[in-house]
Amino acid sequence: MTIEYASMQVVRKPWGKHDLRPWNDTRDDGAPVGEIWFQRQPSSAGEPELLLKLLFTSQPLSIQVHPDDAYAHTMGEPHGKTEAWYILAAEPGAAVAVGLKRELSPDALRAAIEDGSIADLVQWHPVHAGDAVFIPAGTIHAVGPGLVLAEIQQRSDVTFRLFDYGRKRELHVDAGVAVAHAGPPGPQQAPRALGDNRTLLVVNPYFVLERIALPPNTTRVLNASCETWFLGLEGDATLGANVVGIGKAVFLDHERCTLRSGERGLTALCAYLGPESHRNLLEAPDQTLSDSTFPHRTARRIGASISNSDGTATAFPRSKEVYS
Numbered sequence: 204m205t206i207e208y209a210s211m212q213v214v215r216k217p218w219g220k221h222d223l224r225p226w227n228d229t230r231d232d233g234a235p236v237g238e239i240w241f242q243r244q245p246s247s248a249g250e251p252e253l254l255l256k257l258l259f260t261s262q263p264l265s266i267q268v269h270p271d272d273a274y275a276h277t278m279g280e281p282h283g284k285t286e287a288w289y290i291l292a293a294e295p296g297a298a299v300a301v302g303l304k305r306e307l308s309p310d311a312l313r314a315a316i317e318d319g320s321i322a323d324l325v326q327w328h329p330v331h332a333g334d335a336v337f338i339p340a341g342t343i344h345a346v347g348p349g350l351v352l353a354e355i356q357q358r359s360d361v362t363f364r365l366f367d368y369g370r371k372r373e374l375h376v377d378a379g380v381a382v383a384h385a386g387p388p389g390p391q392q393a394p395r396a397l398g399d400n401r402t403l404l405v406v407n408p409y410f411v412l413e414r415i416a417l418p419p420n421t422t423r424v425l426n427a428s429c430e431t432w433f434l435g436l437e438g439d440a441t442l443g444a445n446v447v448g449i450g451k452a453v454f455l456d457h458e459r460c461t462l463r464s465g466e467r468g469l470t471a472l473c474a475y476l477g478p479e480s481h482r483n484l485l486e487a488p489d490q491t492l493s494d495s496t497f498p499h500r501t502a503r504r505i506g507a508s509i510s511n512s513d514g515t516a517t518a519f520p521r522s523k524e525v526y527s
C-alpha cells in the first residue's frame with residue numbers, strides 16, 4: 204500500500220516558458236522550462252509504468268512521433284509511448300496537431316520532412332482548457348505555443364523528431380518514418396460522465412485518464428487498486444494525509460484512502476493503469492474507516508515539507524534539473 208507526494212523534476216526545453224505560475228513556482232535560471240516530471244520519491248522502490256508531466260509551451264514543440272511497444276522492444280526499450288494530454292490553459296488560438304491531412308507513402312513523408320511541407324500537412328486543431336487529446340503511438344503530432352497541459356504517458360522518453368522549425372536539435376527521420384502511421388488520425392474519444400464526480404476522458408490498454416470534480420467540503424473514498432497518479436487542478440483537498448492543491452501530484456498504489464475537498468471544492472485529474480475504468484474508484488465514505496483516515500483535520504499544505512501518512516514530516520526535495 205503506497206501513498207506519497209510526487210517529487211518534481213524540471214526539464215529545460217527551448218520551447219518552454221519562464222513563468223510557470225500558478226502551476227509551479229520553479230525559478231527562472233535563464234533557460235526556459237518545458238516540462239515538470241512527477242516522480243516517485245527517490246527512496247521509493249520500483250519505477251511506475253506511467254509518467255505524469257506538465258508541459259509549458261512558448262514555441263511549438265517538434266513535429267514528432269513515438270514508437271509502439273513492438274518497435275520500442277527492438278531498441279531495447281521496455282515501453283512504447285502512447286500519451287494523452289489534458290489542456291490546463293490555452294492562449295487564444297492555441298492549437299495542437301494530431302495526424303496528417305492525408306495519407307502519405309513513406310517516401311512522400313520523407314520528402315515532406317525534407318522540404319518542410321510537413322508543417323502544413325499536420326492537422327492543427329484549436330484547443331481550450333478542459334480539452335483532452337489522445338495520441339496513440341505512431342501518430343504524428345505536435346503541440347503549439349501558448350499552452351499549459353498535463354500529459355499522461357507510458358514511461359518512455361523516446362521521441363522521433365521529424366521537423367524542428369530550424370532549431371538545431373537532432374532529428375530522427377529514419378526511425379520516425381518507420382513507426383509513423385502517416386495519415387489522418389482515428390477519432391478522438393468523447394468525454395463520458397461516470398456518476399456525479401467523475402468524467403472519463405481517455406481509456407486505452409495502457410492507461411485511463413479521468414477528471415474528478417468535488418463540490419466544496421465533500422468526502423469520498425478513493426480506491427487506488429493499481430498504480431494511480433492524482434493531480435490537483437483547481438481548489439484543494441486532502442487525500443489521506445496529503446494536501447493536494449494546484450499543480451501538486453500524489454502517487455498511490457493499492458491504497459484506499461479518504462479524499463475530502465476544501466472550501467473551494469476540487470478539480471483533479473486521476474490517471475491509472477488500463478485497460479478499463481475502475482467502477483469503484485470513488486465511493487461514498489465508508490463508516491468503517493477509522494478517524495486516522497480523515498486526516499484533513501491535521502493535514503498541512505505542501506510547502507517546505509512533506510507530510511507523511513504516519514504524521515511525520517520530510518523535507519521537500521529540491522527539483523532535479525535536466526536540459527534537452
Ligand SMILES: O=P(O)(O)OC[C@H]1O[C@](O)(CO)[C@@H](O)[C@@H]1O
Pocket residue numbers: 216238264265266267344345346354356362364527
Ligand atoms: O522533442 P521535443 O520537441 O522536445 O518534444 C518532446 C516532448 O514531446 C512530448 O512527446 C509531447 O508530445 C513529450 O512527452 C516529450 O518530452
